[in-house]
Amino acid sequence: MKEIVIISGKGGTGKTVIAGAFAALVKNKVIADCDVDAADLHLLLDPKIEESHIFKSGFTAFTNKKYCNGCGTCSTVCRFDAVKEDFSIDPISCEGCAFCSLACPEDAIEMKLNISGKWFISQTRLGPLVHAKLGIAEENSGKLVSLVRKKAKEIAEDKKYKWVIIDGSPGIGCPVIASITGVDCAVVVIEPTLSGLHDAERVIDVTRHFNIPVKVIINKYDLNYDITKKIENWSEGRNLQILGKIVFSKEVVKSVIEGKTIIEYSSNKVTRSLSDIWGQLEKELAG
Numbered sequence: 001m002k003e004i005v006i007i008s009g010k011g012g013t014g015k016t017v018i019a020g021a022f023a024a025l026v027k028n029k030v031i032a033d034c035d036v037d038a039a040d041l042h043l044l045l046d047p048k049i050e051e052s053h054i055f056k057s058g059f060t061a062f063t064n065k066k067y068c069n070g071c072g073t074c075s076t077v078c079r080f081d082a083v084k085e086d087f088s089i090d091p092i093s094c095e096g097c098a099f100c101s102l103a104c105p106e107d108a109i110e111m112k113l114n115i116s117g118k119w120f121i122s123q124t125r126l127g128p129l130v131h132a133k134l135g136i137a138e139e140n141s142g143k144l145v146s147l148v149r150k151k152a153k154e155i156a157e158d159k160k161y162k163w164v165i166i167d168g169s170p171g172i173g174c175p176v177i178a179s180i181t182g183v184d185c186a187v188v189v190i191e192p193t194l195s196g197l198h199d200a201e202r203v204i205d206v207t208r209h210f211n212i213p214v215k216v217i218i219n220k221y222d223l224n225y226d227i228t229k230k231i232e233n234w235s236e237g238r239n240l241q242i243l244g245k246i247v248f249s250k251e252v253v254k255s256v257i258e259g260k261t262i263i264e265y266s267s268n269k270v271t272r273s274l275s276d277i278w279g280q281l282e283k284e285l286a287g
Helices: 015-025 073-077 099-103 141-159 174-180 194-209 225-237 250-257 269-286
Strands: 002-008 029-033 048-063 109-124 127-134 163-170 185-190 214-219 241-246
Touching (some): 002 015, 002 174, 002 194, 002 269, 015 029, 015 163, 015 185, 015 250, 015 269, 048 141, 073 099, 099 109, 109 141, 141 163, 141 174, 163 174, 185 194, 185 269, 194 214, 194 225, 214 225, 225 241, 241 269
Parallel strands (some): 002 163, 002 185, 029 163
Antiparallel strands (some): 109 127
């Protein structure tokens, strides 16, 4: 079994479109959407949810008025000003540090585990999908990404699938690290802009820090030939393999509106490029 993650240094590079295309091209696979902060792969795959689970992570303080004597110790020690005048705790301001509960002489403050989101196992026309939705302003998305990956891998092992196709998070934060750790290959999607190149350089540094094999796709390369050439030279200088270059096409936008992967929607230069890229990637990893 091989795990492939598609990531990008910034949002808007076409990462999810390419992940969806791979999902359409690959047989015998599980799909995982690990961009839990802004999941959107489901928009292309129209999943039918078979299992829904609550994700709990992090703690919030709660005051038990039955035991509280109003001494104000909690208010004194709280550096986040989360304690109200009546000594109840503002859940939005509370950072879950538990200092107030430790300092309370009456043991009147309890730390309760938060419900931070949900994760799902679904069936799609392209195969099983494990995905999640993090709650608004909730933290610990890295833990949720790890959970999604773990469940996808379990399904692959149980069903004896050959591939796990992962739509990773953009950027270089905790969810990205959770997306790439231990995978067989990270495919970084770069768009031909200065910010695209700058942010791709950062995420590639992260993948190399964790000794993850990394390859590059230049998406919408024909929008700026000068920067595309700069990306090619930069990749060559860093000994990075460019799997392929994909042209800009309005057909991609139309396919997203239709809720289909570009592979399912039409046959054009984009689909041919993606088919060639996957064929090359499959050959290299299978060997």
